[in-house]
Amino acid sequence: VKPAPFEYYSPESLEEALALLEQHGPAAKPLAGGQSLIPAMNFRLAQPAVLVDLNRIPGLAYISPMEEGLRIGGMTRLRALERSAEVRRFAPLVFDAMPFVAHLAIRTRGTVGGSLAHADPAAELPAVTLALNASFVLVSRAGTRSVNASDFFVGLFTTALEPGELLVGIDVPARSERSAFGFEEVSRRHGDFALAGVAASVTGDSRGICTAARVALFGLADRPVLAPTLSAGLLGARATPEIIRDAAEAASRADIDPTSDIHASSDYRRHLAAVLMRRAVARACSNLEAA
Amino acid sequence: MNIDGTFTFPGPRHLVWDLLQDPQVLARALPGTERLTSDGPDKFTGVMKVSVGPVTAASFDVSVTLADKRQPEHFVMRIQGRGRVGHVRGDATVDLAEEGADATLMRYSSQIQVGGTIAAVGQRLLDSVAHSMLKQAFDALEREVHSKVSTGRSTP
Numbered sequence: 001v002k003p004a005p006f007e008y009y010s011p012e013s014l015e016e017a018l019a020l021l022e023q024h025g026p027a028a029k030p031l032a033g034g035q036s037l038i039p040a041m042n043f044r045l046a047q048p049a050v051l052v053d054l055n056r057i058p059g060l061a062y063i064s065p066m067e068e069g070l071r072i073g074g075m076t077r078l079r080a081l082e083r084s085a086e087v088r089r090f091a092p093l094v095f096d097a098m099p100f101v102a103h104l105a106i107r108t109r110g111t112v113g114g115s116l117a118h119a120d121p122a123a124e125l126p127a128v129t130l131a132l133n134a135s136f137v138l139v140s141r142a143g144t145r146s147v148n149a150s151d152f153f154v155g156l157f158t159t160a161l162e163p164g165e166l167l168v169g170i171d172v173p174a175r176s177e178r179s180a181f182g183f184e185e186v187s188r189r190h191g192d193f194a195l196a197g198v199a200a201s202v203t204g205d206s207r208g209i210c211t212a213a214r215v216a217l218f219g220l221a222d223r224p225v226l227a228p229t230l231s232a233g234l235l236g237a238r239a240t241p242e243i244i245r246d247a248a249e250a251a252s253r254a255d256i257d258p259t260s261d262i263h264a265s266s267d268y269r270r271h272l273a274a275v276l277m278r279r280a281v282a283r284a285c286s287n288l289e290a291a
Numbered sequence: 292m293n294i295d296g297t298f299t300f301p302g303p304r305h306l307v308w309d310l311l312q313d314p315q316v317l318a319r320a321l322p323g324t325e326r327l328t329s330d331g332p333d334k335f336t337g338v339m340k341v342s343v344g345p346v347t348a349a350s351f352d353v354s355v356t357l358a359d360k361r362q363p364e365h366f367v368m369r370i371q372g373r374g375r376v377g378h379v380r381g382d383a384t385v386d387l388a389e390e391g392a393d394a395t396l397m398r399y400s401s402q403i404q405v406g407g408t409i410a411a412v413g414q415r416l417l418d419s420v421a422h423s424m425l426k427q428a429f430d431a432l433e434r435e436v437h438s439k440v441s442t443g444r445s446t447p
Contacts, residue, residue, distance in 0.1 A: 004348075040345040043408050045376055047348040118345070121419065156419050157344020193415065222419050259418040261292075 003041035010053045014060070014139065014168070017052050021164045022141050024050040030166060031055070032075060032114030035106045060113075060168060065090050069174040074113025074137075074167045078125075082107060091172050093132060093181035093199055097124045100183070103191040113167040116152070119159045119223065122193040124185065126153055127218035129170060130226065131181075131199040137169035138162075146171070153223040178211075179203040180291055182283030184276040185219075188263060194219040195264045196272040198227075202234070202284040210234045215281065220256045220273055227251040230277055239285045248277035294383075294421055295400040298429045302436035304387050307395040308363040310435055311385065317355075320431035322424050333357035339372065343420050349376045349409060363387060370403070377407025393440075 011017040021028050028050035031037060040046035054060065060075035063084050070090045072081070081087050082098035101107055101115070101124050115125045116136065129136075130149040138145050138161060152160045161167060185197030196219045203212040213231040218224045233247025252274035260266045300307045310316045314335045318327035327337030334356050341349040351372035359367040364387050372379035381403030388396045405417055413420070 036345055039412075043376070043412055045346045045349060045408065045412065120344075122415070156416070156423055222423060259422060261415050261418050263415055 001042040003038075004044055004047040006041075006048055007050045008053065009050065010056050012056050012058075014057055014166075017054060017057055018139065018141050018164065018166065020050075020052045021166070024052075026163050028052055030117075032117075033077070033110035035102070035110040035114065036118045036120070037114075054166070061111075063087060067174070068171075070172040072112055072170045072172065074111065074169055076112045078102075078107035078110045078112065078115065079104070081112065090175065091132065092175075093128055093183060093201060094125075094172070096181060096183040097128045097199060100124050100185050100187075100191075100194070100197070106191075112170060116170070117159060117161055117167045119153055119157050120193065121156055121222050121224070122195075122197070122219035124183075124194070124197060124199070124218065127197065127199045127216040127224035128183070129172070130224045131201045131214050131216035132172050133201075133214060134170050134172045136167055137171065138165045139168045140165040149224075150226070156222040158223075176203050178205065178288070178291070180284045180287035182280035182285075182287065184280040184283070186272050186276065196220050196258070196269050196276055198273070198276040198280040200277070200280040200284045202239070202281060202288060204239075204285070204288050208238050208289065210237055210239050210285075213281070215251075215277060217256060217273060217277075220258045220269055225256065227255045227277060229254040230281070234281065239281065241282065244281050244285070245278050248274050248281065251277055292403050292405065292417055292421065293401065294403065294418075294425065296425075297399070298397045298433075299390065300395045300397060300433060300436045301393065302395060302440045303393060304389050304395045305363050306439055307387055307397065307436060310432060310439070312357065312366075316432070316435055320428045320435065322427045327353075327355075330354070333360070341420070341424075343416070343423075346376075346409070346413070350374050351379065353379075368401075374407075377405060377409035379406075380404050 009020050029048035031051045031053045060073045062073040063086050064071045065086045078101055088095040135146045135148050136152050147160050182200040185194040187194045200215040204210050213234040215227045215230050216224050217227055230247045230251035237243050252270050258266045258269035314327045314329050318324045323340045325338045327335050330336040336354045339351045339353050351374035353372040356369040357366050366385055368383040370381050381401055383401035386398045390396045
């Protein structure tokens with residue numbers, strides 16, 4: 001398990017990195033934490049001719065609370081998210097999800113931008129950003145653009161990132177005071193990719209009526225997906241256990257068509273989705289009452 | 292891995308039958324096909340390069356043999372693929388039924404075995420990858436049927 005030969009560049013500025021990516025085109029891959037790319041290279045499943053290492057570029061790792069929300073740098077380590085008081089306060093859903101993301105060693109090295117750009121369909125962070133309606137800041141030599149999470153994940157390991165473009169930051173909108181969150185997943189072993197998982201964001205008014213619900217599912221499609229049927233079932237209602245259960249059941253039938261593999265059949269995944277949606281929303285609602 | 296399903300082509304059955312047996316059409320339709328040539332009656336060989344996310348270097352030597360043919364409604368594709376990162380072997384049964392004069396319903400069912408590194412590392416993703424490749428192939432075949440049907444109409 002050694003990689004095929006490749007050229008290695010270690011630029012010290014973003015401009016330099018973008019120039020290298022433009023110069024080498026699709027042959028070049030940016031290297032962030034290397035927790036997916038390097039194993040794929042060592043198995044020779046990936047054989048990029050050029051690696052552009054982002055680790056020496058200053059200013060790409062930060063967690064900044066702003067008035068409009070939380071801004072997180074693309075090269076921020078997952079472990080930094082896990083330990084950040086700002087993340088816990090301003091984006092508790094990210095905090096709740098972190099212990100499920102792989103293992104400590106991987107979180108220590110792995111980055112926010114790397115996980116999102118890799119876009120594994122069973123990864124936690126892409127679904128969390130979708131549930132939080134986050135946007136991604138993409139930079140290339142041609143300029144900067146912002147892409148919403150719902151437009152960013154386009155398919156299996158496929159994102160809106162164009163060749164030569166880097167994901168440099170994530171904007172998580174400021175949370176409403178009347179919103180709360182729930183995160184649930186099932187995996188065969190702790191730290192494995194999830195068989196199925198749910199990240200839920202629920203907003204209620206002072207009378208306990210649900211005014212908004214945004215629920216993202218992962219491990220259940222070729223990318224993280226929203227559960228519109230679940231949101232519709234909760235909207236305008238007081239979220240009793242019966243309403244949550246019925247909406248989750250309906251969403252598990254209408255909003256997903258999961259595939260089978262040796263770990264779980266399609267039917268089992270659908271069952272898990274219903275149970276996890278129910279639990280995640282119930283958790284969010286009870287957090288809401290406690291708030 | 293079992294892959295089953297149906298797909299409706301917007302064209303008559305004999306046309307769909309011909310397209311499904313034409314290596315040039317299959318080479319255009321199957322994603323990542325670099326070469327597919329006829330290698331004797333009902334036998335095609337070629338090279339396919341699978342590219343999904345981080346996997347960018349999975350090249351396979353493939354051979355496809357058509358068997359059990361009952362024109363224009365039934366055939367079996369015996370598929371073998373071999374590459375440095377793994378191997379693929381399986382049978383796909385295809386049945387074509389007329390749905391009126393201008394549409395053809397294809398039923399397919401296949402049992403595919405995948406082994407080697409690609410199966411060891413990517414087991415949980417094989418199903419999704421297979422489905423996404425099939426969808427691309429069917430969309431491409433549908434376009435082929437469309438273009439054949441419309442050129443057929445324009446020529447007297």
